[in-house]
Amino acid sequence: MDNIIYGKNSVLEALISGEREINKILISKNLHSDAKLNKIKELAHKNGVVYQFVAKEKFQDYAEYNHQGVIAQISPIQYTDLDDFLGKSYNNASLVILDGVEDPHNLGAIIRTCVCAGVSGIIIPSRRNVLVNSIVEKTSAGAINHIPVIKVNSLVSAVQKLKNQDWWIIATDASAKDNYYNIDYCNMNSAIIMGAEHAGVSKSLLKLSDFIVKIPMMNDFNSLNVSNALSAIIFETIRQKLNNIKK
């Protein structure tokens, strides 16, 4: 079970203190509005914390808690702020952007791969993507402690910021013409966008990308797991960089 804070007062206090990293606030659809609930929504909005109105069935897992229809899911890690991340200097670095990865096991595996490959950070959106929870933490086998994870409310804004700081944006798409290994990763900071398991990278992000690449499929069966797809690409960047150093 994930860490949670439950009950209007506790959730409100957590928002006021700002000490806890909240992934998401669940609010029962049946709950009547009142001053405290309004304050929770106001502070959540101000702090960029997603809140969702959900059917009471969603609260069944939390039946043992006196939650009063309000639960905050707490992240096991502190997310890194994008501006703080971009405030450092990078030289021929890579970062990974996830656009709609829903399976926590995949996120955990991706985090492991990124740490092994020396990726500088992972950007995830606060909506329509799994956040770092206890399953992700466990699947990452401890890797989660070795890489900054940056949670943003808009991937489009984040990508625009990256472009302004001379990061090159590389999106993956099954219908791309170029293969991922035809890009030269040796003379740029590269941000690699991996899409949802089914839908792929969203159009608004594809438009912003400097390169769109695919992994060539040797079979009609075109269904590579997202963490395995990322692994092929990210270790190609390493191959190129290590070969380049040798020259």
Place this chain on the structure above:
Amino acid sequence: MDNIIYGKNSVLEALISGEREINKILISKNLHSDAKLNKIKELAHKNGVVYQFVAKEKFQDYAEYNHQGVIAQISPIQYTDLDDFLGKSYNNASLVILDGVEDPHNLGAIIRTCVCAGVSGIIIPSRRNVLVNSIVEKTSAGAINHIPVIKVNSLVSAVQKLKNQDWWIIATDASAKDNYYNIDYCNMNSAIIMGAEHAGVSKSLLKLSDFIVKIPMMNDFNSLNVSNALSAIIFETIRQKLNNIKK
């Protein structure tokens, strides 16, 4: 729940008919020996089916069945015979050998990756490795129907057979000197051995290998998931082969 056949008579009949693909037979330690049980063991041994004596706690999941202390776990697929596999001709092909991969999700992801990369077959040992069960089938997202899986009782014998037929053996080991991308995969049939998540490839197989390679780690954290490690290597073979065709 996996498909099972339960009870002495049914398991014995399944062994006699040979129509069902049995992954493993579980026999209760508390069971007294009798003619039928002896026949089960005799036929299992003859047919290369692993049987294990297990504590009665192992049977708790099957409490609803009148199993009499004998259960056969049935594979959802028909395994391919190594000799049948090697009876075909291969040209610059790859196959993957798994030595101690225990997590069914990893095996499922590996099967997907292998199908996407056009790998000719996957060899797994009948002991100390997960076999194809319902979790593997589900995680493979249908890929299991597009690649032969070869179950063998001895990986050492299998590798020796491969070597006799001019397959080159490439094992992965974290302490190898060579990086995986320094091998030329374009002019040989290559069999890539991936080891257990913790123990790596066994020494007896390392001794038989023509090449031992590693994936370079960019961090002290050296714990790449086995399916992600394989993905990096197998798509490097594809990169080389596609580039080679272009030349």
